[in-house]
Amino acid sequence: MTGLARAGKTAFLTSAAANLLALGTGQSVLPGLARRLKGRSIRVALAPSGASGLPRFDHQRHLAALTQDPPAWPERTSAASMLALDVTLGRERLGIGLPSQRLRLELLDYPGEWLLDLPLLRTSFADWSASVLRRLDAPAVAQHVAEFMAFSSALPAGAPADEAMAATGHRLYRAMLHRLRDDAGLSLLQPGRFLMPAPGPEPAWTPFFPNLGTAGLEALLARRYAAYVQAVQRDLNEPMFGNLDRIVVLVDLLTALHAGREAFDDAAASVAAAARALRWRRSWVETAWALGHLRRPPRVVTRVAFAATKADHVADRQRGNLAALLRNVAQGGTGESAEVRTSYLPIAAVRCTEDFVWTLDGRPVSAVRGRRIGDDRMLRSYPGEVPDRPPDDAFWAYPFLQVPEFEPLRPPDAGRGGVPELGLDTLLCFLLDDFL
């Protein structure tokens, strides 16, 4: 399960775990999945952590935050964690009882900023620097990048490997990344750990920044970049992304639509970059190497669900457009492999609103309403029309309003009866289709 920062990964995992556990106790949740079971028994239990080096995802704490009064959304994720569920499904074929099917679902939570470190694994320092500096040259971001670009252009091509210079450039670059994220709403910001550092003290190779020099400083920065990439490979790619066979990519398109044309294009580029970085095709070289060393060949992703989150923030009539927009944005990320089955869905892992018809300027409009977080009054929201393809100039002529931060619907039985959702059921049916 992947997604950019603030796309709703933690809420998704909390809701998926709570609803699956509730389904296992016979509660009336996930009706689509329950229908697919056709009366077969299902048991869901938290799997023991064993000797895993990853911290356990604390879904109880997040669920408690959603159920309490007043409720609270999960904080920004600052470290990776994992929750594993054991699903046991009874099965029957032609009236003959067969042993139960067992499946372990491993749900991984991690800072979304780190996702964009994956493309760095196949990019050299020179190529990365060139692409970053090219994007920073755009007039739309000039005011946010002025300090760093001034420093970068003042560096002579033959600058020596000076520690103070590397540290200054790094400080300016890092401050610029924060401004681009917080003020300009951009997403394609690398390296991810500059925005959300890994727990513990920062390694000595951290201070680097994109540079196109030719001498000592450039060599020093390239060595540090290589060390960073190695750390990503060791800490993120191998343990977390190296053994996936189905994946959910969460995208918050509504917030990107509000943030403007540049932010939307940037979010689309981020999704495509992250999708390309995942392992979609079987590599015969890697397979042959693994078989030669008597190891299991690396898995490839066979099912991918792209999910547009916060779909309950627009009315039902607009969710079809949201799915179509997501399809247009994300298509191409998975390549043309016939091995990959792809679905594009609008979802709200934790539902917050109800649909209603709002009469505006004498015309009925499909809108939503819910309680804003921290307020006990209802908020009516009609943020604008969601386009079904990447927006053209006419769309940007009218503002798409910022979707409000609604409070979640009250989960029944303090979360033991599942979490109200929208589309999560369909998504789980798609991901587990072959298993069911």
Added chain:
Amino acid sequence: MKVEPRIELEEARAPRLEPSPLAVITTDEAVPPSGTAALALAGVAVLALGLAGLSIGNFMVDQFARSAWLGWTTLGIASAGFGLIGAGVAREIRALLVLRHVDDLRAGFASGDAGRMMDAASTWSRMVPGGMTTAAALQAVNDPDAAVALLRAGPCRTLRDAADRLGRVAAVQAVAGVAAIPSPALDVLFVAWRGVRLVRQVAALYGVRPGVLGTLGLLRRAAVAATLVGVANLAGNTAAHAVLSNPLLAHALGDAAAAGVAARRLLVLARATALACDPVPPG
């Protein structure tokens, strides 16, 4: 004309939104209403007991007419006889109620409601032999998931091991009995009797002491539970039985093969009965 997007706050205060309830999805089989056979059996019981009561009443009046001591003796005998029948009926009803109570506890554990789960855990731990130690520990645990884990690790495991031991003893006896009994028809009766006895033994282990009707109810529940725990074994046994029923093999192996199948069935029966008597959801 394009409608301008907008967001507005309503004036009135509103409670937190709650989800609309979903249709309850149930996979339980519909329970048929009492059938003709049950009604006819009830009629026979009423007639037998009622007519017997009336004729004994008439007989008692005649006895009192003959002499007082004969009347009192008849009354004593009739009271003792009907008292024993009543005690038997009360015992059956109590056993059926205990079975119903186990079903209620199972529903409590499956409800997902923290209060009901804790109540079920506390009640069941006091009901089973050796559960009082766990009952004390449950007082200190205020988390139903932890309580269920505690029960699974403690009384559930102990009782399941004991049930398995009973199953093994019954299996050994079945093998020995089938080898010793000369008639195949008597083999069937012997194994069936041993199976019913095993069900009652395992039920007693769990604090359920069934009578005839209770045993029948328990057998029905064990048959359902067997589909959960022993389908693989049952399928294997059926296959083994089919193979070993081959006349040539049967001639070569004698009754030992059938005895082996019966023994394995008793092992499965013990485990299935244990599951039927155990309301704690399996982990």
